[in-house]
Amino acid sequence: MKIVLASGSPRRKELMEQLDIRFEIIPAQGEELISKEVPEDIVGELSNQKAEEVAALLIKKGNESVKHNTFETAVIGADTIVVQDKAILGKPKDAEDAVQMIMSLQGQIHSVYTGVCVIVVSMDHEMKTVCSFVERTEVTVYPMSEAEVREYVATGEPMDKAGGYAIQGIFARYIKKIDGDYYNVMGLPIARLWQVFLKEQKG
Numbered sequence: 713m714k715i716v717l718a719s720g721s722p723r724r725k726e727l728m729e730q731l732d733i734r735f736e737i738i739p740a741q742g743e744e745l746i747s748k749e750v751p752e753d754i755v756g757e758l759s760n761q762k763a764e765e766v767a768a769l770l771i772k773k774g775n776e777s778v779k780h781n782t783f784e785t786a787v788i789g790a791d792t793i794v795v796q797d798k799a800i801l802g803k804p805k806d807a808e809d810a811v812q813m814i815m816s817l818q819g820q821i822h823s824v825y826t827g828v829c830v831i832v833v834s835m836d837h838e839m840k841t842v843c844s845f846v847e848r849t850e851v852t853v854y855p856m857s858e859a860e861v862r863e864y865v866a867t868g869e870p871m872d873k874a875g876g877y878a879i880q881g882i883f884a885r886y887i888k889k890i891d892g893d894y895y896n897v898m899g900l901p902i903a904r905l906w907q908v909f910l911k912e913q914k915g
Contacts, residue, residue: 713832713913714785718766723880724790724900731902733910740765740789751800752846755791755827760844763789763829767839774837785833786842786913792899794875796822801875810865811858813876818856818886824849824875824897830909843909847901849892851879856886874899 717728720739728735740762748754767787794801796816804810830843856864864883870876877883879890879897893901 714783715910715913716766716770716785716787718762718787718789721899723878723898727895727898727900727902728788731906731910735788738766738769738787744791751793751795751823751825752827752848754800755793755825756829756844756846757827758791759789759827759829760841761789762791763787763831763841764839765789767831767833770833771837771839774833784835786909787831787833788905789829789831790826790900792824792826792874792896794822794824796820796875803872803874804870804876807865807871810870810876811861814856814861814864814870815858817853817875817877818861819853821850821852822875824851826896826899826901828901828905830905843905845904845908847893847896847904849890849894849896851887851897852889852891854886854888860886 715733715735717724717735717737718740725737742765744758746754748757770785801813804813825846825848827846829841831839832842833839867882869878869881879887895902
């Protein structure tokens with residue numbers, strides 16, 4: 713089975729490479745349309761949208777070719793959000809936005825949710841959702857002064873990260889505790905993905 717990651721995230725690419733499987737990347741490009749309010753439902757909806765978009769693209773390409781697919785293709789969609797006091801923190805709009813995000817996280821416990829959806833495109837160009845789940849991790853951040861926050865933001869690391877930080881980067885110095893999957897905070901709970909789907913495919 714062919715594996716496609718519907719994400720251009722360098723972090724997700726790095727995590728998938730740790731699984732020692734062959735995969736290719738076709739990033740979802742569509743606008744994120746949110747109709748849900750509960751964090752678990754939001755990431756579930758968005759991960760499904762991303763997987764569906766790329767699966768539909770593969771079907772379109774298959775229908776335009778002379779031959780049908782010679783193998784099934786599994787498309788993995790994922791979406792991650794950070795939630796603090798019921799507020800959803802996306803990627804910072806600018807440096808000042810990043811400062812405000814991290815100031816809201818410092819000294820507090822927040823939650824990171826990642827939704828994962830796997831859609832299989834059959835050799836007959838039909839799509840079927842075979843795996844869908846949401847992982848939650850709680851992260852405790854040490855107290856930080858505004859000067860520390862601004863020094864961190866000045867590194868540029870927060871600018872393309874949900875919640876304005878990278879747990880695997882410089883921000884590691886401020887992580888007091890995590891309760892749950894570390895890789896989930898990076899953007900993809902690879903162990904759960906492996907156990908519920910990829911392990912079976914490789915075996």
